[in-house]
Amino acid sequence: MSSILLAEAGAARPSPVAVRRIRLPLGLVLPPALFVAVLIILWAVLSATGTIPRYILPAPDAILAEFVKNHAVLTKHALFTTGEALAGFLIGNTAAVLMAILFSYSRLMRDAFYPFALISRAIPIVAFTPLLVLVLGRGLPPVIAVVSIAVYFPAFLNMMRGLASADVDCHEMLHTLSATRWQRLKIVDIPASMPYLFAALKVSASAAFICALVAEWIGANTGLGYLVVISGQYFKLPTLWAAIIVAAALTLLLLAAVVTAERLLHRWTAAPAEL
Known part of the structure; x- marks a missing residue:
């Protein structure tokens, strides 16, 4: 009887691992939420006392009123920028993965073009925006071209590193089993490259909206970047800061989508030490 009661008690009490899993999301969300709350309170106090001039940083209630009053305008420009950023994100990263796989097939192409890919990291892509606007x-x-180029190189270089990190012993084993090059790529190389690829996707997710905004300053008549420039020229600072906040929120959403995909594909994206 006592053993049955103990068994029931053990079944009713969650394991330490289960407790950690339940508390983990709160532990991730609560500290940033508290920091943002304290930051907003400090911002409101400094604005109310005049420590920070309102022509530099409007009060939080002024920006909130801007969201309420001009939500249609903000939504219109946000949708435009989101489309540009997502299109460039998908095009650039897809091209990077395909080119990395192609280079893994051809040693001649890798030796010929890989050094230029490394050098390209030192080139400020946004500086070519005026030229792209002319063309x-x-x-x-x-704008899509700027975003695509900006996200292409981190993904390409990381994908090349990931493909090169594949286990040599696995390759030799598959070679003894008469596996084709495509089969070795699918079974060994691509899974090995996933942690490197998702590391690059996180960087690209942060860069996509930033590059879209900067490119819109020069080459677009709509979008959040265009709205920031126009609002600054006419000293509509609540609109300017509202557009910046929307752009930051969209960047975080894209980054969250990449992190969620990485966790859903943990079996393929985890480093060997994590498995």
Whole structure:
């Protein structure tokens, strides 16, 4: 009887691992939420006392009123920027993965072009925006091109490192089993490259909206970047800061989507030490 009661008590009491899993999301969310709350309170106090001039940083209630009053305008420009950033994010990263796989097939191409890919990291891609505007015209094409180029190189270089990190012993075993190059790529190389690829995707997620905004300053007539420039020229600072906050929120959403995908694919994206 006592053994049955003990068994029931053990079944009713969650394991330490289960407790950690339940508390983990709260532990991740609570500290940043408290920090943001304290930051907003400090911001409101400094603005109310005049320590920070309102022509530099409006009060939180002024920005909140801007969200309420001009939500349609903010939504319109946010949708435009989101489309540009996501299109560039998908195009650049897809091209990077395909080119890395192609280079893994051809040693000649890798030796010929890989050094230029390394050198390209030192080139400020946004500086070429005026040239892209001249070639592609104003609007979507130059902005998408800037975002695609900006996210391409981190993904390409990390994907190349990931493909090169594949286990040699696994390759030899598959070679003895007469596996084709494609089969070795699918079974060994691509899974080995996933942690490197997702590390690059996190960087690209942060860079996509930033590059889209900067490109819109020069080559677009709509979008959050365009709204920031116009609002600054007419000293509409609540609108300017509202656009900046929306852009930051969209960046965090894209980054959260990448992190969620990485966790859902943990079996393939985890480093060997984590398995």
